[in-house]
Amino acid sequence: MPKVGMEPIRRAALVKATIAEIGEAGTLDVTVSQIAKRAGMSSGLAHHYFGGKDQIFLAAMRHTLALYAAEVRGALSMACTPQDRIGAIVRASFSHSHFQRDVIAAWLNFYVLAQSSQQARHLLGIYQRRLRSNLIFALRPLVGLRAVDVAEQLAGMIDGLYLRQSLGQSLVDPERAIRHVMRAVALELAQGPSR
Amino acid sequence: MPKVGMEPIRRAALVKATIAEIGEAGTLDVTVSQIAKRAGMSSGLAHHYFGGKDQIFLAAMRHTLALYAAEVRGALSMACTPQDRIGAIVRASFSHSHFQRDVIAAWLNFYVLAQSSQQARHLLGIYQRRLRSNLIFALRPLVGLRAVDVAEQLAGMIDGLYLRQSLGQSLVDPERAIRHVMRAVALELAQGPSR
Amino acid sequence: MPKVGMEPIRRAALVKATIAEIGEAGTLDVTVSQIAKRAGMSSGLAHHYFGGKDQIFLAAMRHTLALYAAEVRGALSMACTPQDRIGAIVRASFSHSHFQRDVIAAWLNFYVLAQSSQQARHLLGIYQRRLRSNLIFALRPLVGLRAVDVAEQLAGMIDGLYLRQSLGQSLVDPERAIRHVMRAVALELAQGPSR
Amino acid sequence: MPKVGMEPIRRAALVKATIAEIGEAGTLDVTVSQIAKRAGMSSGLAHHYFGGKDQIFLAAMRHTLALYAAEVRGALSMACTPQDRIGAIVRASFSHSHFQRDVIAAWLNFYVLAQSSQQARHLLGIYQRRLRSNLIFALRPLVGLRAVDVAEQLAGMIDGLYLRQSLGQSLVDPERAIRHVMRAVALELAQGPSR
DNA sequence: AATGAATGAGGATTCATTCAT
DNA sequence: GATGAATGAATCCTCATTCAT
Helix, strand or coil: CCCCCCHHHHHHHHHHHHHHHHHHHCCCCCCHHHHHHHCCCCHHHHHHHHCCHHHHHHHHHHHHHHHHHHHHHHHHHCCCCHHHHHHHHHHHHCCCCCCCHHHHHHHHHHHHHHHHCHHHHHHHHHHHHHHHHHHHHHHHHHHECCHHHHHHHHHHHHHHHHHHHCCCCCCCCHHHHHHHHHHHHHHHHHCCCEC | CCCCCCHHHHHHHHHHHHHHHHHHHCCCCCCHHHHHHHCCCCHHHHHHHHCCHHHHHHHHHHHHHHHHHHHHHHHHHCCCCHHHHHHHHHHHHCCCCCCCHHHHHHHHHHHHHHHHCHHHHHHHHHHHHHHHHHHHHHHHHHHECCHHHHHHHHHHHHHHHHHHHCCCCCCCCHHHHHHHHHHHHHHHHCCCCEC | CCCCCCHHHHHHHHHHHHHHHHHHHCCCCCCHHHHHHHCCCCHHHHHHHHCCHHHHHHHHHHHHHHHHHHHHHHHHHCCCCHHHHHHHHHHHHCCCCCCCHHHHHHHHHHHHHHHHCHHHHHHHHHHHHHHHHHHHHHHHHHHECCHHHHHHHHHHHHHHHHHHHCCCCCCCCHHHHHHHHHHHHHHHHHCCCEC | CCCCCCHHHHHHHHHHHHHHHHHHHCCCCCCHHHHHHHCCCCHHHHHHHHCCHHHHHHHHHHHHHHHHHHHHHHHHHCCCCHHHHHHHHHHHHCCCCCCCHHHHHHHHHHHHHHHHCHHHHHHHHHHHHHHHHHHHHHHHHHHECCHHHHHHHHHHHHHHHHHHHCCCCCCCCHHHHHHHHHHHHHHHHHCCCEC
8 A cells, every 4th residue: 555655645634534533523632543543553653643632733723823814815815905905804804715624713712722732832923913014004095093902802703713623502504603704804894093 | 527507619629720731731641640630639539529530620611601601791891882892802802801811821731622422512602693693683782783793703803812812922912902992993883884 | 448658669579570481581571560560560550660561661671770789799899809799790790699590581672672771771881890890800910911801801791691591402601601601711810910 | 666686685774773872872671663763764674674673683782792702803813912812802892882871781782682582592591502612712821721710800800891881981991900800810811830 | 676655453541339347 | 527548551662573576
């Protein structure tokens, strides 16, 4: 069964399996064996490629964050006006691929991991700062000095609405979440720029 | 060494130790022995009183939620106007006792626990519904039909700003969080009631 | 089955089992489970008392060294003349309890352990220095300045004859080993003191 | 990349790497991968050539023993008198190539291996018997019937002094060891032949 | 000939839980 | 009521060995 050039394929399979497994269990308490099995390989191989459970988790986190970042970047690239930019960010945050029960649960667990893992904290910090700066950049022309405050407000609302889905008994509804955020944006914009 | 009437004291000590331990570790991966030791007793006794680790966690969660609920209730009881009520809820959500690194981390972990524990999910559901209904009740007179939407918006913002603190490298700043939420409230109220 | 005050008993049983197991296997490649089983307890308990495999090995080594030291001390306490002292040391080195296939094999393995374990090296260093200084002390009155050289010679012979038994197909013969060493001693003493 | 006629080169590289690795680690707990890597090849190839880890160890041992034997043989071939023969054996035992920290550690580990491996024991037995018979042969003309006893004495001293170097914190000093053994020889010879 | 991908058994270690005292 | 001794299942990780390429 040994093949050559399998490394990227194996790694991708493991990352995907990790997210799925965490999402399904709702916990980081998944075993390497479970992950490996879902990815169609032995636990030994998982260790071979990643060196340990921690590294597997971090890789999964990196992947998740990268997917999100790519989604935001793609949406932003098509935005012409500041208003569009804000909409792009919000919509990407609740996009189909990002806004699924499993992924949300994994994301939540990454927040927890960040409490005890230096590296996880670092990764999540990058996400948070990027979201913040993307928002500020888009808001500056519209609300001037209030941009920082509004960005924090919106970032909080995005994260919070996202988080609250992890428990939602009802089906997740991205449109509803998007509408909530955009409503707050509209009200702020209506105030015009500060200074 | 056996004493009578110790049960409530022991239980309280264990609950407190559990929150502290989870908060410090940033994880639910704390051992019963650690918790018991911090509470000044043997692990066996912890089991004796709670029956198992899960029950200890649930008790800690119940306690945390009850504290928060009491804080909200207390604040609400002094509020006269709808506006006051909203302010009371927001302020309670970021109150001193509730808005500390340790407690926030524990809270975050309870969200995670809720993914895999029916009972934890139930408890957290109560919290979410209560927050939502408290907000709706206060908002109804002010924004009419929009109350539900605004309540969800605000609940999301509260949870999100709260959550974002768990990673914040900077010191937690309740006033700033409160200001963000109240600003959104003000803008909504300025629209007047719908219908 | 839990009892109180078992710790010293358990520890002693584990130490004894460790030496027996190493002796029988001829290797440090024995599992904690094997040791624990031979000592009549679970592997978990072995860890509980010693904290890890390394610590178990070190304890076994310490015990072995202590036994030897006690044997030497006892023999020395009854020696009146320098000659007696030398005889006591040599005889203790090949005493019944010390000169058995199992114990010799364990001892040999401790030498190996000392190559990679700082602590084991430390322990063995103590043994070597003590043997050396005991010999020098006894030899000084008899051979004067040559004491150091003769001590090293004898120490080497003792260790070497001891070591060679670990492979001996023939039955180990302490008397023969003792005779070899004492013969070398006699020849040196016949030279009289230097300077 | 496959080449022909590589076998002897590969085998030699592996043997050398094995001794170096064991010497460095101070343990037989080295992996085949480590050895293969040091020898500049894959672990698979190491298995291909030797069939298994045990065989690699045995080959390394055989090589080490052969080197020593060659050294002794070479030295003996230039010895004319029985005294010279003894000196040759002793000097070879502490020759530069043989008396290095790494090699000594490997040698010690081979002693351990001999406890659990029939074949290793066999190899070491050959070494021991050869040393013994070489000594007896050289001693017979000088000490007559005492040859056997003296040979055992000297063999013990050689092995013991060699062994003690493996722990020596001080630099290894072959001259000193040689002097110790030769001193014992001189004293015995001074007694003249028995019977 | 050579690689390194892949497996899977084995072992140290941890920990919730039980229970004799 | 209280302890902590004791168990054993569970998990991470390592590594010899095999084998497709």
